[in-house]
Amino acid sequence: GKAIKIAVAKGDGIGPEIMTATLHILKAAGANIEPEFIDLGEQVYLSGNTAGINKESWDIIRRNKLILKAPVTTPQGKGYKSLNVTLRKSLGLYANVRPVSSLYPFVTTNFPKMDVVIIRENEEDLYAGIEHQQTRDVVQCLKLITRPGCERIVRYAFEYAKAYGRKKVTCMVKDNIMKLTDGLFHQVFKKISVEYPTIESESQIIDIGSAKLAAHPENYDVIVTSNLYGDIISDIAAEIAGSVGLAGSANIGANVAMFEAIHGSAPDIAGQHIANPSGLINAAILMLAHVGQLEIADTIKNALLATIEDGYHTADIYQKNTSKKKVSTQEFANKVISRL
Amino acid sequence: GKAIKIAVAKGDGIGPEIMTATLHILKAAGANIEPEFIDLGEQVYLSGNTAGINKESWDIIRRNKLILKAPVTTPQGKGYKSLNVTLRKSLGLYANVRPVSSLYPFVTTNFPKMDVVIIRENEEDLYAGIEHQQTRDVVQCLKLITRPGCERIVRYAFEYAKAYGRKKVTCMVKDNIMKLTDGLFHQVFKKISVEYPTIESESQIIDIGSAKLAAHPENYDVIVTSNLYGDIISDIAAEIAGSVGLAGSANIGANVAMFEAIHGSAPDIAGQHIANPSGLINAAILMLAHVGQLEIADTIKNALLATIEDGYHTADIYQKNTSKKKVSTQEFANKVISRL
Ligand SMILES: CC(C)[C@H](C(=O)O)[C@@H](O)C(=O)O
Numbered sequence: 151g152k153a154i155k156i157a158v159a160k161g162d163g164i165g166p167e168i169m170t171a172t173l174h175i176l177k178a179a180g181a182n183i184e185p186e187f188i189d190l191g192e193q194v195y196l197s198g199n200t201a202g203i204n205k206e207s208w209d210i211i212r213r214n215k216l217i218l219k220a221p222v223t224t225p226q227g228k229g230y231k232s233l234n235v236t237l238r239k240s241l242g243l244y245a246n247v248r249p250v251s252s253l254y255p256f257v258t259t260n261f262p263k264m265d266v267v268i269i270r271e272n273e274e275d276l277y278a279g280i281e282h283q284q285t286r287d288v289v290q291c292l293k294l295i296t297r298p299g300c301e302r303i304v305r306y307a308f309e310y311a312k313a314y315g316r317k318k319v320t321c322m323v324k325d326n327i328m329k330l331t332d333g334l335f336h337q338v339f340k341k342i343s344v345e346y347p348t349i350e351s352e353s354q355i356i357d358i359g360s361a362k363l364a365a366h367p368e369n370y371d372v373i374v375t376s377n378l379y380g381d382i383i384s385d386i387a388a389e390i391a392g393s394v395g396l397a398g399s400a401n402i403g404a405n406v407a408m409f410e411a412i413h414g415s416a417p418d419i420a421g422q423h424i425a426n427p428s429g430l431i432n433a434a435i436l437m438l439a440h441v442g443q444l445e446i447a448d449t450i451k452n453a454l455l456a457t458i459e460d461g462y463h464t465a466d467i468y469q470k471n472t473s474k475k476k477v478s479t480q481e482f483a484n485k486v487i488s489r490l
Numbered sequence: 491g492k493a494i495k496i497a498v499a500k501g502d503g504i505g506p507e508i509m510t511a512t513l514h515i516l517k518a519a520g521a522n523i524e525p526e527f528i529d530l531g532e533q534v535y536l537s538g539n540t541a542g543i544n545k546e547s548w549d550i551i552r553r554n555k556l557i558l559k560a561p562v563t564t565p566q567g568k569g570y571k572s573l574n575v576t577l578r579k580s581l582g583l584y585a586n587v588r589p590v591s592s593l594y595p596f597v598t599t600n601f602p603k604m605d606v607v608i609i610r611e612n613e614e615d616l617y618a619g620i621e622h623q624q625t626r627d628v629v630q631c632l633k634l635i636t637r638p639g640c641e642r643i644v645r646y647a648f649e650y651a652k653a654y655g656r657k658k659v660t661c662m663v664k665d666n667i668m669k670l671t672d673g674l675f676h677q678v679f680k681k682i683s684v685e686y687p688t689i690e691s692e693s694q695i696i697d698i699g700s701a702k703l704a705a706h707p708e709n710y711d712v713i714v715t716s717n718l719y720g721d722i723i724s725d726i727a728a729e730i731a732g733s734v735g736l737a738g739s740a741n742i743g744a745n746v747a748m749f750e751a752i753h754g755s756a757p758d759i760a761g762q763h764i765a766n767p768s769g770l771i772n773a774a775i776l777m778l779a780h781v782g783q784l785e786i787a788d789t790i791k792n793a794l795l796a797t798i799e800d801g802y803h804t805a806d807i808y809q810k811n812t813s814k815k816k817v818s819t820q821e822f823a824n825k826v827i828s829r830l
């Protein structure tokens with residue numbers, strides 16, 4: 151078939167390094183895709199465009215409907231809007247899907263059995279971006295929750311559980327305090343859960359829920375939550391499984407989907423070729439599965455696992471007895487390629 | 491000297507059981523206090539008082555200026571206001587201090603060296619309680635942050651670090667998204683930190699900060715954060731140290747202070763006499779230290795540790811090779827008393 155065109159954003163900081171590594175792997179694996187590079191991020195911001203993205207890039211995105219994106223750096227300063235948020239909201243990417251599982255014993259973790267998918271609402275909540283200054287000393291931010299927004303993400307979580315044979319969906323919000331907003335999310339969860347009688351459902355307040363996730367992640371399966379809580383608990387899950395550097399994510403909308411690592415652009419280690427490309431590789435694997443190239447997705451996944459199992463790792467991952475196998479970003483990619 | 495009068499709220503669920511146990515210990519240790527019981531919580535709510543507290547209790551609180559409080563149950567329903575929040579806000583209890591440290595090897599934890607104090611802003615943020623319904627399908631909650639609120643809590647954290655010989659204060663907020671609100675908190679932190687040149691200061695975004703706390707708590711010392719983040723990360727810290735059932739907290743204001751466990755009223759196990767009184771005992775220890783009865787505070791602390799070191803534990807705490815030492819709430823208190 152014809153190659154699927156993907157809008158590719160190389161990002162800032164370590165972005166270009168991990169994107170180059172990831173694209174090499176995609177090419178070597180025979181992924182039937184054609185990258186179309188788009189400009190966004192730091193350079194665009196600093197040229198005076200406070201959104202960090204120009205019309206040409208929007209056109210490519212809207213034409214291709216698929217994005218593979220490396221992390222970007224938002225410059226300091228109140229005027230600059232987060233591109234992550236702009237892309238998610240402008241493109242209606244309502245579901246942020248973040249699978250995290252243990253690679254024990256190849257990656258050190260206290261939780262060898264953890265295998266959880268966090269499904270994070272991706273457009274509403276405090277990320278609505280409505281903040282204002284009332285006086286010199288008083289500022290406010292609006293948390294926005296809508297019924298259709300809750301319904302869409304909760305249904306997505308149960309449909310995901312069904313499609314992937316998952317057994318349980320846990321809802322985490324703070325409705326003992328935010329009775330209207332988080333209360334609505336919880337109420338919608340309870341209502342929709344009865345439509346899926348074969349999938350277990352449970353609800354936890356986010357404070358004790360995230361504590362239990364951090365202490366016993368093996369007790370969780372699919373978690374559905376609102377935007378900010380999802381931001382926090384997905385970093386927790388990824389880090390206790392081994393490293394935030396390993397996790398990829400899918401941002402899913404009705405028409406467009408965007409795939410990215412969950413970590414940031416790490417400007418402090420940029421240009422040193424020590425960054426871990428695994429998060430972006432995992433994002434690319436999710437992308438290939440999304441467009442139906444399941445076999446190639448599996449091939450890359452297995453080669454990535456084999457590389458990690460053989461002890462190769464970038465500097466962020468500590469593995470016992472394997473310090474001679476610490477490799478650079480591109481060497482890591484080459485190890486993956488040689489295992490395809 | 492004359493006994494210090496304390497307003498004591500027995501609470502709901504497991505509240506009365508753990509309060510009885512705690513008061514026995516205080517008495518046996520010779521704490522120079524006189525409990526004055528106050529009515530608040532479930533029964534008061536259900537009598538038609540949506541605040542859950544009546545004038546008489548307020549009078550006792552305002553007279554005594556000290557509260558020892560067991561967890562309360564807020565009935566389901568939109569009309570009932572959380573007593574925790576009402577007490578904290580009405581009494582100006584701006585600092586919620588939550589020390590968490592490992593009791594390894596006596597309490598199982600992956601983090602034998604952790605010893606962290608979370609200092610949580612306690613009046614503002616999404617806990618301001620301003621929520622409204624705009625349409626049937628759209629609800630909002632207002633996050634409120636003020637400069638004086640930030641200054642007070644940040645200064646409290648640095649003064650605490652100074653007083654207790656702590657080395658580092660870490661600020662955690664999400665100012666890459668909430669540039670005005672969380673931005674103000676961060677900005678105040680940076681400004682005040684320079685007044686304490688002997689104390690190290692660092693800032694982390696709450697997503698990766700809480701992830702690193704969950705994965706490597708031994709790297710943290712004092713953490714200062716806003717209300718909701720503090721709620722979440724203090725449960726995480728307590729649970730990975732062993733159990734949320736172990737942690738006590740101090741709610742500090744200019745005129746009044748309130749001491750409580752950080753866990754909830756656990757109605758599911760109420761009346762079974764299996765609840766862990768340690769959280770409330772630790773709260774009482776913080777209270778005695780606050781009123782200057784330092785020796786008695788230390789005596790109780792040492793007896794509590796000795797009890798735990800001798801292997802006695804309630805059902806919530808798993809300890810290897812000690813299952814014969816699983817005891818009831820009151821038996822646990824008796825073990826503490828016999829070690830005073
Ligand atoms: C970079 C930041 C805006 C983003 C977020 O907060 O969503 C990131 O933390 C993430 O989780 O994708």
Ligand SMILES: CC(C)[C@H](C(=O)O)[C@@H](O)C(=O)O
Binds near residue numbers: 326327572575752
């Ligand atoms: C019970 C609840 C209102 C309270 C809070 O959210 O502050 C509790 O979780 C706590 O941490 O003290």
